[in-house]
Amino acid sequence: MGTEPAGRAEQVEVVIVGAGPTGLTAALRLTQMGVRHVVLDAGPAPTQTSNAALVHASTLEILAELGAADELVEAGGKVNRIVMVDRGRVLARVGLTDVPSSFPFALGVPQSTTEEILLRRLNGPVRRGHRVTAVREDGDGYLVTGTAAGPDDPVPFEVRARYVIGADGSHSAVRSAIGLDFPGETYPSQFVLADVELGERPFGDDEATINLSARGVTVIGRLPGGTHRIIATVDPGSEVPQAPGRAYLDTVLSARGIDVRLAAAPVWSSRFRVHHRVADRFRSGGVFLAGDAAHVHSPAAGQGMNTGIADAYDLSTRLAAVLNGQAAEPVLDGYETERRAAALEVLRFTDRLTKLAMLSNPAARAARRALLGTGSRVRPLRHRVTLWITGLKRSPLRSDLPAVTPRRPEPAKP
Numbered sequence: 001m002g003t004e005p006a007g008r009a010e011q012v013e014v015v016i017v018g019a020g021p022t023g024l025t026a027a028l029r030l031t032q033m034g035v036r037h038v039v040l041d042a043g044p045a046p047t048q049t050s051n052a053a054l055v056h057a058s059t060l061e062i063l064a065e066l067g068a069a070d071e072l073v074e075a076g077g078k079v080n081r082i083v084m085v086d087r088g089r090v091l092a093r094v095g096l097t098d099v100p101s102s103f104p105f106a107l108g109v110p111q112s113t114t115e116e117i118l119l120r121r122l123n124g125p126v127r128r129g130h131r132v133t134a135v136r137e138d139g140d141g142y143l144v145t146g147t148a149a150g151p152d153d154p155v156p157f158e159v160r161a162r163y164v165i166g167a168d169g170s171h172s173a174v175r176s177a178i179g180l181d182f183p184g185e186t187y188p189s190q191f192v193l194a195d196v197e198l199g200e201r202p203f204g205d206d207e208a209t210i211n212l213s214a215r216g217v218t219v220i221g222r223l224p225g226g227t228h229r230i231i232a233t234v235d236p237g238s239e240v241p242q243a244p245g246r247a248y249l250d251t252v253l254s255a256r257g258i259d260v261r262l263a264a265a266p267v268w269s270s271r272f273r274v275h276h277r278v279a280d281r282f283r284s285g286g287v288f289l290a291g292d293a294a295h296v297h298s299p300a301a302g303q304g305m306n307t308g309i310a311d312a313y314d315l316s317t318r319l320a321a322v323l324n325g326q327a328a329e330p331v332l333d334g335y336e337t338e339r340r341a342a343a344l345e346v347l348r349f350t351d352r353l354t355k356l357a358m359l360s361n362p363a364a365r366a367a368r369r370a371l372l373g374t375g376s377r378v379r380p381l382r383h384r385v386t387l388w389i390t391g392l393k394r395s396p397l398r399s400d401l402p403a404v405t406p407r408r409p410e411p412a413k414p
């Protein structure tokens with residue numbers, strides 16, 4: 001990072017780069033604690049698609065702290081169980097209801113709705129069309145610069161801040177600006193994703209099913225309004241349409257022995273590749289990475305957005321405690337220690353799940369059937385898996401975050 005002389009840039013305490021679920025959660029928490037901040041986002045509008053469609057108990061607890069949980073629960077559909085099925089035969093059931101939480105379930109809800117509710121709750125401006133291109137040290141803070149969409153050509157902008165949160169997704173410009181590596185790999189399989197209306201189905205509305213087969217894994221889970229989300233792994237070499245249609249998806253379901261068909265053309269569908277990467281540091285001085293900017297992993301067990309929201313709550317609580325004079329700077333060190341360990345744990349577990357799900361060798365698949373069948377009947381093991389999936393085990397609300405209270409408003413000038 002270079003150093004530039006102090007100019008007349010706008011000055012705030014925290015700049016948040018990115019208004020996805022991670023950036024919006026950080027903004028809400030900082031607002032709650034009275035910290036002056038701005039949110040900059042390169043995109044013209046919030047996410048319109050369903051992307052991360054499962055919100056876990058630990059995330060609902062965080063959103064409750066921010067006053068956003070009730071509206072979200074109202075908008076979503078409860079998922080009480082995850083059921084593992086192999087060609088029609090139930091191998092394992094993992095209940096999500098037997099957990100020490102006031103939200104004993106997962107919630108099926110599109111990411112676009114989650115973001116919409118966070119934004120409504122924030123009730124403050126997000127500067128859209130603001131693409132950050134550089135972050136430089138500047139005195140005892142940072143100068144964040146970039147270009148803002150103008151009526152004709154983009155116009156340069158700059159904001160100075162004591163701290164910067166890079167919540168700008170997997171291609172993070174903030175991560176590049178502070179020179180942090182993002183090591184990891186890409187899974188060979190392709191992933192197909194679709195939001196669909198299903199015909200008659202052999203599972204309950206409150207169940208998400210993970211269907212194993214030699215052709216690949218297919219996850220089917222509930223979304224609100226009678227639709228379902230399908231995620232399927234597909235062989236690396238096979239032709240997948242850019243937006244898979246009804247006929248393609250019905251063929252995938254039938255080839256895997258899943259006794260359900262689409263009732264209409266998909267509401268939305270896509271194909272993508274999955275990477276698993278964790279940044280080598282989550283912090284450089286006063287610049288922090290959170291959410292997809294810091295870690296990306298397989299969608300197995302729906303951990304991506306949930307982990308980002310937990311990062312944001314942890315980090316913004318620590319920043320507010322320091323900026324409000326309620327904790328000393330070293331409390332910020334805990335962010336990387338806690339949240340990088342959480343990200344590595346998520347990566348390891350989702351990687352194991354993904355590899356287990358993608359087994360094609362018949363002997364290995366038979367061993368998997370036996371392992372899942374026996375393992376799911378051992379209650380302590382089942383409970384551990386549930387605590388892991390729900391995120392309760394690594395929730396910032398259950399760690400030693402500093403106590404923080406909202407800053408008192410400054411007295412009005414006479």
Ligand SMILES: Cc1cc2nc3c(=O)[nH]c(=O)nc-3n(C[C@H](O)[C@H](O)[C@H](O)COP(=O)(O)OP(=O)(O)OC[C@H]3O[C@@H](n4cnc5c(N)ncnc54)[C@H](O)[C@@H]3O)c2cc1C
Nearest residue numbers: 018020021022042043051052132168169291292302304305
């Ligand atoms: C098709 C798809 C399906 C998915 N399915 C699942 C799922 O089933 N389960 C799950 O848990 N996760 C899933 N994910 C991942 C999940 O969407 C992410 O984990 C989550 O969005 C991460 O949130 P974030 O706020 O960290 O980053 P993002 O949501 O990526 O938000 C980053 C924001 O930063 C902005 N930005 C980027 N660069 C700049 C810049 N230079 N300057 C300013 N702003 C910038 C972007 O416009 C964006 O608004 C899916 C993702 C996709 C794309």
